[in-house]
Amino acid sequence: MKDVELFEKERAANYDDFISVWMPHYQFVINLLPALVKDANDTGNKELLVVGCGTGNEILAFRQSGLDWPITGIDPSPEMIALARKKVADHKNISIACRQVQDLAPSGLFGAATLILVLHFLPDDGAKQNLLESISSRLEANSPFVLVDIFGDQNEIRQNLDILRHTLPADMDPVIIDERLEKIKTQIHYIPEKRLIGLLEAAGFEKPVRFHQSTIYGGWITKKI
Numbered sequence: 001m002k003d004v005e006l007f008e009k010e011r012a013a014n015y016d017d018f019i020s021v022w023m024p025h026y027q028f029v030i031n032l033l034p035a036l037v038k039d040a041n042d043t044g045n046k047e048l049l050v051v052g053c054g055t056g057n058e059i060l061a062f063r064q065s066g067l068d069w070p071i072t073g074i075d076p077s078p079e080m081i082a083l084a085r086k087k088v089a090d091h092k093n094i095s096i097a098c099r100q101v102q103d104l105a106p107s108g109l110f111g112a113a114t115l116i117l118v119l120h121f122l123p124d125d126g127a128k129q130n131l132l133e134s135i136s137s138r139l140e141a142n143s144p145f146v147l148v149d150i151f152g153d154q155n156e157i158r159q160n161l162d163i164l165r166h167t168l169p170a171d172m173d174p175v176i177i178d179e180r181l182e183k184i185k186t187q188i189h190y191i192p193e194k195r196l197i198g199l200l201e202a203a204g205f206e207k208p209v210r211f212h213q214s215t216i217y218g219g220w221i222t223k224k225i
Contacts, residue, residue, distance in 0.1 A: 015055050015080070019117070022180070024167045024214040029148060030057050030116075034065035036211070036221055037112045040144035045111025046070065051101055051135060052118035056084030063091040072110070074099045101134040109140045117217075119196075120150040123189045132203035139224040145205060148212075148219040150184070153192045157185065157216055164215040184216070193218065 019026050037048065046069040050058050053073030062071060073096040075081050081098045088094050113135050122128045139145065152160060161181050168177060184190075191199075193210070200208055205222040212219035 013079070013083070015083075016057070021168065021172075022164075023117070023217055024164070025212070029212055029217075029219055030061045031065075032212075033058055033114060033116075033146060034062050034067045036146055037062075037114070037144050038067060040221060040223065041112050043111045043140050043142050045109065045140050045143065047110045047112075048072070049104075049110040049113040049135070049138065050074070051113060051115045051131075053084055053096060054080050054116075056087040056096070058114055058116055059084065059088050059094060059096070060091075063088065063094075068093065069112075071095070072104075073097075074101065074104070076100055101131065101138065104138055106137055108138065110138055110143065111140055112144045112146075113139055114146045114148075116146075116148045118149070119147065120188050120190050124191055124195070124199075128189070128191070129199055129202065132199055132205075136204040136224055141224055143224045144221060145224060146219070146221050147196075147200070147208070148217065149196070150188055150190045150216045151193050151196055151218045152190055152216060156192070157190055160215040161185065167215065190216070196220070 048062065048069045048071045050071060050073040053059055053075045056073065059071055059073050071094045073084060073094065075084070075098065078098050081096055084096050115135065119128055119131065122131060135145065161184060165177060165181065197207060200222055204225050206225055208220035208222035210218055210220050
């Protein structure tokens with residue numbers, strides 16, 4: 001995959017603190033994933049693929065929920081992978097590797113997959129579509145797929161960033177806030193929901209259902225056709 005976004009050094013080490021501040025209801029969404037995936041999985045295949053597993057928050061949530069499915073977590077950042085392995089070291093039947101979806105054998109089909117806060121790092125020049133197609137090709141028919149990402153057109157992003165500003169700690173440096181919000185506006189590859197739905201359907205998924213939105217962040221669940 002081209003244009004891979006790597007989290008390294010302080011950016012990797014500080015990710016958990018960062019995302020808990022900058023994404024309202026982050027932990028709520030992470031804790032909701034096990035129930036969403038379990039309820040939607042009716043294929044008999046309990047192999048779960050966590051794409052862009054980062055520091056392992058999703059994987060840990062699945063295990064802490066009591067779900068004992070075999071889990072494969074992949075991420076292109078060696079430092080994030082190291083943090084994820086440490087976080088889930090006490091749990092069994094988990095494989096975590098510094099890989100991309102394209103590195104996985106297409107014959108090894110999974111029964112569910114998640115993609116949390118990854119797609120917006122990829123430009124909409126075929127890179128987003130390629131990733132979604134790569135995930136789709138490694139899922140059995142009717143397997144659930146949960147996606148959480150930044151979304152909206154320019155006007156929606158601008159208005160929701162104004163709202164997001166009000167969720168940030170009162171003592172946060174205004175300069176840091178302004179720099180981060182400007183980066184989201186100019187450097188993040190967000191797309192409108194209509195475009196996201198089109199990409200998912202072109203990749204072989206059903207029309208998704210949006211189950212969550214908080215400012216610029218949305219969550220959708222769909223199934224492989």
